[in-house]
Each structure stands twice: as structure tokens, then as C-alpha cells.
Amino acid sequence: MRWCEQWPERRFAVEGAGGLGRLLAQQLAAAGESVVDAPSTLSARARLLATGGDRKTDAADALHVAQVALFRQDLRPVAQEDQTTILRLLTERRDDLVHERTRVLNRLHAVLRDLVPGGAPTGLSADKAATVMKGIRPVTATDSCRRDIARDLLADLRRLDRQVKDNEAEMREAVAATRTTLTTLPGLGIVLAAKVIGHVGGATRFPTEHHFAGYTGSAPLDVGKTSWQLPLDTQRR
Template sequence: MIVIGIDPHKSSITASAIDSSGCQLAVRRFVVNAGTAKQLLGWAAQWPERRFAIEGANGLGRQIAQILVAGGESVVDVPSTLAMKVRVLSTGGGRKGDPADAFAVAVTALRQENLPAVNAEDQSTILRLLAERREDLGHERARLLNRLHRLLRELIPGCVEPGLSADKAAAALRTIRPATATDALRRELARELLADLRRIDAGIKNNEAQTRDALVASATTLQEIPGVGVVLAAKLLGHGGDITRFPSASHFASYTGTAPLDASSGQQNRHRLNTGGNRQLNSVLHTMAVCQSRDPGPGREYYLKKTAEGKTPREARRALKRRLSNVLYRRILHDHHQAQKPAA
């Protein structure tokens, strides 16, 4: 089996082919254009038994990875941090360059087992894109509200209520009678910001409708879990991807950053907080833990149990996040198996 490691960039990709012993057979650089994939496959045709390894197949390497998968090629995703360690520990002092990076990617795929396989984009990709767009719209809305609030405060001192919205801002603008040219400009800028805010609100509403349709198409039951709404369900499925790539609930918890890290040494047995993992999923679990620890239900009962054991509120929420990670894993896996069953 020949492994072809690919180091992708915006304007070029570098491919390095190695054999089963790790010996480099060939290396070539391709300029990124409409014919890159065809040139790459033509060059790789000399090795019928091959597997592609792409660094960052969900980032800069996404396009070439999806083209190869669509063509029936076997493709794995190599984390950049793992390839970097291989390059640094290799002979040559870890000198960096596109050929060396591509070779390190290929060696990583050759030696490392259980690298995630790249699959064709599916419903989870759609949900991830919608969730990312929703987050961008939310940040933009908050920025607009802050700027609008500042202008209204300058025009109506002490008369801007908290919880500003487009309707409240419009009502406040109708009462303003500017006395100077500067205040007239402030009112005009506020009207422009109000128009932008209404556009963002419409975009958020449209995004939510699209997300609901995508969740229906995915046949998920995540929204039956307390604390999981449309936005959180989209984030869970979008950023979680194919749930079957996690062998167990513990692997999924490690990916979400809710499983504590073992920091034992000698006779000392202890664990420390995991600050790694997918921070988007970790944020979702935090929101769920806050909601469930506040509202009546099994989540609050577990939270109170942990606080009764002497844990601080923060430690109890972390324990609840770990438990919720198991619940989510089982639910998503169950939905996946149900979707795989043939229709009656």
C-alpha cells in the first residue's frame, strides 16, 4: 500500500508518496486551479494500491479531500499537530518546508492507526454551516446593538431601557427631535444601524427556519433532551460529525473536552481539567448543564447530589457535563442506527 501525503495551501498543494517501509518514492507540487485534482490523480495512477492522507481535510484541504472521496479514493485526515510532531522528531532537526511537511503527513498516516476517514459531506456538514452562520449573525447583532445603544444614549440621556431591540430602537427614534446638526447626524446613523439590525434579525429568522428543516431531514431526537433547542442541536450534529468514528462514550467525552485528564504521578492519583477538545461542543454541554442544574429534572438531581458530596457548584456542573456527554453520545448513536434501518 502506497501512502500519499498532501500538504495543502491556498495556492498550491505538495504531495509525497511513500511505500510501506516509509521510504519516499516521489514528491511533486501542484498549483491549485480547476485541474489540480485531475493532475494529482494522473500522477498517483502509477500506484494502483494507494491511500491519500491530507493535513487539515476540514480546512485548507477540504476541497481536494472531497474531490478525491467523490472519485472513490481512500482518504484520511491527519491532524496538523500530529504531523508536526512526526516532522520534529524525524532526522534533519525538524526543518520545515512543503516537501518535508507532505512527507511527515504520509509517515503519520502510515504509522498512526485510527485516523479519521474523510467521508463525503452530508447533512451534518449542512448543520455545521448553518450553526456557524447563526453564530456569526449573533455576534454581528450584538455589535450593532452596542453601537445603536451608544448613539441613542447620546441622543436621549438616561432614556434607553435595557434589552434593546429593533422595535424599541425605532420607537425611541420617533421621539427624537435633534436640536443641532451633530444630533441630526447621530439620528441618521442610528437609522442606518436600525436598518442593519432589522436585516440581521431577518437573517437569524431565516437561518432558524433552514436549521429546523435540516434537523427534520436528519431525523434527530436531540431536541427531546431538556436544554437542547434548535441551535444547540445543530451545533451538536454539525461539529460532532459521524458519531460512529468514536468507539465509545469515553472517546466522545474526550473529544468534547468534558473528560478530565489523568495527571497521576507515582503514588499520587489525580486528574486535571481538560482545556482541549472541541470547544464548540464543550460550550453546548456547558449551556445544557446550566439549564439542567437550574430546572427540575434528573439533571438537577444529579447536580444536587454532587454538591451534597462536597463539590463546589462549578465542579458539580463539570460532573454534570461529563454525564450529559454520555447521554448525547447514546442518543446520537441511537438516532444513527435508526436512520440506517430500511424503511418498512
């Protein structure tokens, strides 16, 4: 930053500002600097045109990223992280917790299957598992080991249930802070609204609604009209 002070009018271009360059880009944005995101695909094209190959060096990469920023005026400005980033982090954390809970639940079900005649009931939960385990009377040392493991898994399951519940409470507060109206749409609750806001990061980053549709994968394909005819035997039937 001291080196850059010699240019009062300056702009920073960071390759992959949403990925590996996120930390640097966010530090610059937090300092009030003008920062744009230079996609790696564009810098790779600049490198190919300049050298005719794909050799990479730090100095050459910096030059090619700067060239992209000079000639492309439509690069996305980097905004300082806000509530949308918090929502993305919370939803990603929730996904991790839910996946771990599913794994523990499946493992607990497998252990109870070997302890309870007929196996554990479907739709297993922490409370249902605790009820089942109250009636377990191990006969062998192996069954005693299974019971102890089941107790540990039940404790893990209860902990994960609490963490998922706490995560959703944080998510609810974070969604409320955005003052979004997404939750007024039928069938769109707190978790889904948090995912949409957290991963989209604000619809204003898209030039048009068509760009947004392309980003979400909901843009219809222009397949055109195709004429076809059923086989003769199908028509007769």
C-alpha cells in the same frame, strides 16, 4: 489523479484534512478515493525521527505523511461532507449574525442615549427603538446627525433580525433532514442540536464513549482522595 492510476490499490493521506487540507481531502473523497487524515503532530514526529531536526520541504513532508499512514492503521478516514457540515456552517453563520446584531444594538443604544432625556430603555429591540425615535425632535445640527445615524443603525438592526430568523429556518430544515432525536431531550432546541451535530460530525468517529467525553471536555478528572483537616480555631468555632 492520472499519475495515481498506475496503482489500482491506493490510499491517500492528507495532513490536516480538517483544516488547510480540507479542500484537497474533500475533492479526493468526492472522487471515491480512500483518504485518511494524518495529524500534523504525527507527521512532525516522523520528520523529527527521520532528520533529527524540524526542517520542512514539500518532498520531505509528503514522505513523512506517507510514513505516518503506513505505520498507523488507526487514522481517521475522511468522509465526504454531508448534512453535518451544512449545520456547522449555519451555526457559525448564526454566531456571526448574533455578534454583529449585538454590536449594532449597543451602538444604537449609545446614540439614543444622547438623543433621549434619561437614555434609551433597557432590553432595546428594533420595535422599541422605532417607538423611541418617533418622539425625537432634533434641536441642533449635531442632534440631526445623531438621528440620521440612529435611523441607519435601526435599518441595520432590522436587516440582521431578518437574517437571524432566516438562518434559524434553514437550520430547522437541516436538523430535520438528519432525523436526529436530540431535540427530544429537555432543554435542547434547534440551535443547540445543530451545533452539537455540526461540530461533532457524527459520534461514530469516536472509538468509545470515553473518547467522546474527552472531546467534549465532559470527562471527569481522576483527582483521587485528599485528606485534610480544618485549622484548630476553625474547628472550635
